[in-house]
Amino acid sequence: MFVNTVEPEQALWLLFHENKLIIHTPSGALLHRSPGLLPFPLPDFHVVEQTAHRRVHVARIAAPELLTEDYGLQGLRDLLLTGTTENFRLAATALQILEWDRNHRFCSHCGAPTQPHPKGERAKVCTACHYAQYPRIQPCVIVAITRDDHILLARAQRYAIPMYSLLAGFVEVGETLEEAVDREVAEESGVTVRDLRYFGSQSWPFPGNLMLAFRAEWDAGDIVIQEEEIMDAQFFHYRNLPMIPPPGSIAHDVIMAAVQELTARYG
């Protein structure tokens, strides 16, 4: 991982304060050529990406008020809306590495301090028992269910805005992805599905999820919502959808793919 053959001018930096990116406000750039903009010693850093052309580092700094006025803070959800897919991917990876680093300073097996992997792998190794802790990714299924020319969308209790998205949930220990979809759909909406098809996946750094998106057809049952999590769920006509998640999210992509399918089928 730590190859030192890259020219210094190709060393780039992503900097965070807490969970927000430090961006160069006039240009909107999030990759900084030099950490020299920092008016204090450089903190611990990680290498996010290493190619023949560039090496991207990430570090978290504590005192953004010491930055010049040319720099500001941007949340990753804003970056998802306004930035490129590539920049979001890079920043999302970087933030997940920082979070993993912060959350694994001690061994979860014996409690002793950890240190970086001796061979440069992305792992933190216990100084006492040598247990290695790698970044943890949590698989989460999300499914676009159609019934004739309607799509099932749900408004979660946690949404402050009237946005409707797809049923989703974490894969539990021992489950296949298919079983996770069946269970989550049944728990949250009361319906059953058939013809499950894989759509695609997206790394989702809120905080460390891998979203696995599916398409399915409604099979049976009326909607009975799980009120602790869902405020409302309905089958919406594909030409009359409520507010849905923004472009850049796989939820948006799979909903739009379902709309395309229904448009082709129903006109």
Ligand SMILES: [Zn+2]
């Ligand atoms: Zn240990």
